[in-house]
Amino acid sequence: DPHLAGSTGLSRYYDFGEGPPPEGIQDEAGYYHRVVVYYLAHPDAASNHLVELKQPNSDTVGFTFGLQLCENTQAGSKCDPLKSLALSRDFYKGDRSMRESGFDVSFRFGPFSADTHHYAPICLNSLLYKQEKDLEKMSLLLGKKAESDKWRKRAEDRKQRINQYLWDSQRGLFFDYNFENQSRSSYEFITTFYPLWAGLATPEQAKAVVQNLSIFEQPGGLAMSRHESEGQWDYPYGWAPTQLLAVKGLRRYGYNADADRVSYKFVSMIAENFRRDGTIREKYNVVTRSSETNVGAGYKANVVGFGWTNAAFLEFLHDLPRDQVERLDREQRQGTVAPASRRLSERTWPAAGGTPAPPSKKSQQSGFRAGD
Known part of the structure; x- marks a missing residue:
């Protein structure tokens, strides 16, 4: 299953498309140019995402950029040779997966979240745990005990793996896990609260997360x-x-x-x-x-x-x-x-036909009220 995060047994965001998505072209003018410039200036972060096109390369798809780095000195500008650069297929796979996650754009999964598809994220797996627990209850209400037991087992298994891979007891926070290099992220992100919402955190874990609320x-x-x-x-x-x-x-x-x-x-x-x-x-x-x-x-x-x-x-x-x-x-x-x-x-809102409706007596009497 391409949506599995390696051998962790957890899930990941993964998009099946190739190349830049429509919104990256239509709504984010200059975005991929900015990405290439960033990688050119931060070669350690480029990893397998930036490709220099010295000859036709099957590992690229999408745009090609001609860029060079220049340094201004007292003697004038000193520039590196012009390079023909492109973003790799793996970058666009991560870019699309980031957009699938809904968190577009952050640097949570590396610069521009280009490694999204290499992570088991705490948000997605908390949501799936909650869904599995809901399906367990729904199946039981419908009298389908075997199905209820199946969903309960899946939820318990996911919870165990979340604790194994995504919980950092020393930091007192839930983090994402990079299953490619087998390391837990240290990027503090608000999704650390998702396990509390889903009810999978232990009381001790919840207390530790709350103690880090000031972050x-x-x-x-x-x-x-x-x-x-x-x-x-x-x-x-x-x-x-x-x-x-x-x-x-x-x-x-x-x-x-x-x-x-x-x-x-x-x-x-x-x-x-x-x-x-x-x-x-x-x-x-x-x-x-x-x-x-x-x-x-x-x-x-x-x-x-x-x-x-x-x-x-x-x-x-x-x-x-x-x-x-x-x-x-x-x-x-x-x-x-x-x-x-x-x-x-x-505030008054249009009534039928577009004519503003007068405020009701109730709305004229007060502003915010408890229970409104």
């Missing part, structure tokens, strides 16, 4: 990592879906005070930015608590009206204690609210 926690919530790669899935950015899984994981193991604190940081940041520009975005800079982003590697836009941010906001708001919801409401009322960014509860 990720910022004024606006949890950062994806502590590594500033200029990719949108790294520091200093925070995303709603990973934020939600982390907070749900904290609550599952009884760390409600930590969950409340992180939740409040995230929702107050969203509300603050909404008050300023009337939009909700797909990602935020959780260090500066701003929707203004400066992504250098990969997809650079910060899309408006992204559904998962809206959904996570409501989930967090629902789970927060009443006093914190009331605090959030007070903060929004005290702000200077422009017409385009009124309190969420007072």
